[in-house]
Amino acid sequence: MIQSFIFSFLIVVIYCFHLNDISSKKLFKGYLQCSRIPLTNANITIYDEEGFTSVTNITDKNGYFEIHIDKQFNNFLNGYFEFYYNCSKYYxxxxxxxxEGRRKNDSNSHHGEQVYDYGILDPAEVDKIKDTID
Known part of the structure; x- marks a missing residue:
């Protein structure tokens, strides 16, 4: 009887630590394109506000990237992204x-994860739009 109580108590404690562990995770996601064409295998790196700590991921065949940050890296919210834009005339x-990301609730994300969506990052298209306005 006491052994089953202790076992149940340990299960509850482990589950609570698990919930605490996943409660503050961040997901940064978006698409990287060059004049509406996906940039594949591009490195996307996020740095903390001091620029010392970083996490890198690579875009897939659709130019999509996701970077997961755990709760120890909350100072990434004051940081910045860096990527090499390998696009004609924009190297x-x-x-x-x-x-700059839009914070949103994503039903597909893990429990408690905050999602920052950057949509489509396409500096070439932004410059084309600026040229038509000038």
């Missing part, structure tokens, strides 16, 4: 503030 490093 350069691009920097983007993390705060």
């Amino acid at each position: 350069k490093n691009i920097y983007l503030d993390v705060k």
Whole structure:
């Protein structure tokens, strides 16, 4: 009887630690394109606000990227993204503030995960739009 009580108590404690562990995770996601064509195998790196700690992921065949950050890296919210924009006439490093993402609830994300969606990142298209406005 006492052994089953202790076992049940341990299961509850482990589950509570599990919930605490996943409660503050962040997901940063978006698409990287060059004039509406997906950029594949591009490195997307997110840095903390000091620029010392980073996490990198690679875009897939659709230009899609996801970067998961655990609760120990909350200072990434004041950080920035860096990616090399390998697009004709635009071969350069691009920097983007993390705060530029749109925070949203995503039913497909893990329990408690905060999602920051950057939509489609396509600096070539932005420059084309600016040229038509000028």
